[in-house]
Amino acid sequence: MTLKDLKPGQEGTVISIGEKGPVRRRIMDMGVTPGTQVKVIKVAPLGDPIEINIRGYELSLRKTEASQIEIE
């Protein structure tokens, strides 16, 4: 399952993050690392991007990025 599949209000734990590259590094720099708890807060009014709560703050990312984040 990926972060994209979570509905607002649902939580999960990060397992792994997509492929090597600047985008993945950015995602990890922002605190999305394996083992971290994430909670989806909401989806933007037009359906994309999404807002998640991680490490006590709110992060928004597009669904394409969320689909690279494996969670359980």
Place this chain on the structure above:
Amino acid sequence: MSYTIALAGNPNCGKTTLFNELTGSKQHVGNWPGVTVEKKEGLYRKNKELNILDLPGTYSLSPYSAEELIARDYIVKEKPDVVINIVDATSIERNLYLTLQILETGIKTVVALNMMDEVEQRGDQINFDKLSKSLGVKVIPITAKSRKGLDNLMHEVEEVAKGDIRPTQISVFHGKIPQIIAQVSSVIQEENEQYGNWKALKILENDQQILDSLKEDDQLRVTQIVNQAEKEYQMDLEAEIADQRYQFIANITKASVVKKSTGYTETTSDKLDKVLTNRFAAIPIFAIIMYLLFATTFSESFLFIEGLQSPGVWLAGLAETVWGFLTGLLEGVLVNASPWVFSLVIDGIMGGLGAIVGFIPLVLVLFLLISFLEDCGYMARIAFVMDRIFRKFGLSGRSFIPLLMGFGCSVPAMTATRTLESEKDRKITTIITGFMPCGAKVPIFAMFVSVFFADGNKTLVTYSIYMLSIVVAILISLFLNKVVYKSGASNFIMELPKYRIPMAKTVFIHGYEKIKDFAIKAGTIIFMSTIILWLLSNFNVDSFNGKNAAASDNGSNLAEMDDSFLADIGNVIAPVFKPLGFGEWRPTVGVITGWIAKENVVVTFAQLYDDDVTEEYLETFFQKYTTEELSDFGFEDGVYDFDTAFTIYSEVILFEGQDENAFHTMKDDIKTKAAAYAYMVFNLLCMPCFAAVGAMKRELKTWRLTGFGIFVQMTTAYLVSLMIYQIGNLIGKF
């Protein structure tokens, strides 16, 4: 002895507030070499030995944007004496990630734990001594906005700057990582002893910039080490390092931070956000906020109250009145000067500077509002809400504000592009903002529509112009993205900061800096170009051989516009516009004077086609109005006189498109509807007025890029008008 103190921290951690509090209002704003990022410096108020430098906000020292690269290069190459790392204590985990990376560079650091008031409010507790020990550097609690702890912080910073206390080494990494770092380090050791370790770590993180800076055989050797290690230990080094940093942070925060409640708790900010970005309410609320922003700056009937001017318009009017008064005084002083001196000072210099004076209040009001939206956290939500749409043409949701502002005036709009995060977005948005139908372009449409499309649906024609400007902006944005900047899929990984009430002081310092900067930089360009155009439109060869002076009754050697150098230039350029349907000198001069200010196009037409605007014509035209209406127009006591009539005709009647029969002779130059439409479109899309070019240069920084922007605007205007005229003619034939 003087010391350089750099402020580093995440965006939204209160860095700017701290900077303002430390330096007071004496700041020096410049630019980092080569990029459009501001560089702010200032001396510490209480000790002038300390020069404080505000680094761009950054989440990590692995550079992702231009801003982050600057922050990192500054820390590792320029090596400030001390780095103050500001940490937002309310989201301490993510903030400490940068802290660890700063510490890895071995630079002298003091950690300032900011927003302690919010931490206390939540009932959380932080053990500073423990945290300090775990990090190996001093940790000082502060609340920047109420100045709490600042003296203590700066005292510590001074000690560290003057002393020789390096951060205590801490071991963040475990397992195989230290061993691999040591291996890489031994290869590159000779290059840089002090930062050998840091570089090695970055190489493990696959940092292309660092790799490129190595000698070729070193590059090969370290890549080999990294690849081998990844294979041998079945490990993704880049991910492993980020992970271990966060593990370390998790451990030290567990030991030194006691949270009152764990897990996700809904704060006031979250509740507010539920409404502001609600599925159904978000867009209406956004529209209302945008309307208020726009109306407060530009509206002539603020909050729908007829005749109530918005603060922006009111201030602009006030500034213009004061300027008019000064001009009047000067006129009095110069009454006996020679006609050309009079005209240079009054029309050229005062007129040219007057254009800037009128813009400053608009830029000021808009900027105060935008920095408010920025500082309170709503701007990030705009990007969140609008991203879906703007992504389609290669921009992010934030580009919406400058483009919307462009409908009012491109000058503040272009200045607003600096709130965009990506440099590429900033450049593209600045260029396409020039296409927007700003307030000054409206009279052109009003006049042309009433003269050429009197029999058609006038509203529809005007509406089509507006739509066209948006379509063109989108297409050019796509083009610049795909062809010029060749950027692939963009991404959108953005913090949504907590809503906070911004400090008035921060907002005002923000606004003041922008204005000062704008007035000086854009002002120079506006001033120079208006003077040149004044020269061209008031002189001809006969100005210098005495023929003009001899022919005029007051000895003036100035020329009429239709006989000036400008007219000659119009004649030379005119053939270029033949394929667009208006290749005559008068419409050409109209385009040129439009660059001083777009509304000039209409006034120029009145002056150049004055065969039409004879005394008899005006008298007949104004006959249909009652004394009362004439008085409303501005005739003294409602009594008709020719001089007033001409001014009112060119500045009111034509502006508002109230005379459908205007300019029969104009129809000799611009023969068809297609040509008229092409002319409107050309003026819409071509280079904006000099004031906007000044703002453009201000944002794009280099003349090369500004020239490129103007080239894009000119070419677009030419091609679109060409298509409209040619296709329009074809349709007309059937």
